[in-house]
Amino acid sequence: MIEFCLPSLGSDMDKGTLLQWRVKPGDTVRKGDIIAVVDTTKAAIDIECWHDGTVEALLIEPGAEVPVGTLMAVLREAGETAEHVRAQLEALRAPAAATAAAPLATQQPLPDAAPLSVEHGRATASPAARKRAAELGLGLEGLSGTGAGGAITLADVESAASKARAPNRAEAMRQTIAAAMSRSKREIPHYYLADDVPLAAATAFLADRNATRGVNERILLAPLLLQAVARALQRYPEFNGSFQNGAFVPGTGIHVGVAIALRTGGLIAPALRDVPGKDLDTLNRELLDLVQRARAGSLKASELADATITVTSLGDQGVGSVFPIIYPPQVAIVGFGRVLERPWVVNGAVKPTPLVTASLGADHRTSDGHRGGRFLASVRDLLQQPAELAKAL
């Protein structure tokens, strides 16, 4: 039996609300298929299944809010019988029966603005509605009933609960970011370094490469910067990973989180996976796709869970440099400012040169400024060899 649980959605998201199942019992699922869509404070997330199997039972109803790790569905493995899965599921459920009465979801109070009628005296409600409202922590007095004589039905309670849950996405995201950044500034002793990086070679390389290419194949500077960070991490692995339970845990791969500012407010940092192994065309294509999906709200759970470092680029239309704050439990974040043509001394002569300020915010518990400086210098040096960065390792 394959247990499908709500996966981790990043360190700052510990629960989700099931929006819809993309599969039904009996469906065949392949590794990597999206089988559910779950809403979080940041976005609706597509949840993949990481096993081949056949859906046996869906255990969570759409609308339910569940913590990360909750068993949501069970699947049958190849050659396994339905009876075998059922028996295992029963065994799994038995010890949980004692606590089954506990409400699954933690409900927020109804917003003040909710257009609900206020009734005086004791509300009339069906026993099922009364029980469910108690489970959800909802007061019946605020609800309007659609049953006989205005009685509150189970459906009314579910509907009110769903309205209460309807997220004010911007506000919820603000709270999520506030929690993550407060934790970062409270727990992580940051140190900051910055360096100006000449981009004459990189921009010339891209101009040359893009000159004969159609719009579909044109390469941006951003993937080259991301690749420089990823390759530098291969030489300085102490910046790639997380700090957990008092110790540094190296990343299993170099997955670069890309900070994307959302126009509706807030930001999200999904990851490009295994960056060093990708050539520039692949990385460019994946970045364009990732940003577009982040904007459209169709990211995958795996993209939100496993970044081993974050890169933020605030300079595209804005400022010259950024002092980035680490996204916990990661241990480093690299920032890039706006590319500006500035005076730069080359072979004893001042020459107008495109420059970008690269900065590093790093966790002093896991690294020191000296190594941080070497890491940032490595990013700078790698960007002087753009043709090498463009190749997959």
Added chain:
Amino acid sequence: MTRDELRAALLDCLSRIAPEVDLARLRPEQQLRDQVDLDSVDWMNFLVAVHAALGIDIPDVDAARLTTLDQLIDYCTARLR
């Protein structure tokens, strides 16, 4: 393709790149990337969408000087002629 049809096609491309933007509030004579807050990745995605929708491949040198919706419409009109 009329000017209005072209405008609608361009706005459709934009809405796919920036679905959260209120297109009705866009001022066609003002800087598009400022109004919509498009970064370089969004802008590239927009150019790719325009190519897919209209078959117009806008080179980098041209894209750099196309800053308003009106300019984009003028440019595409000329290219389609």
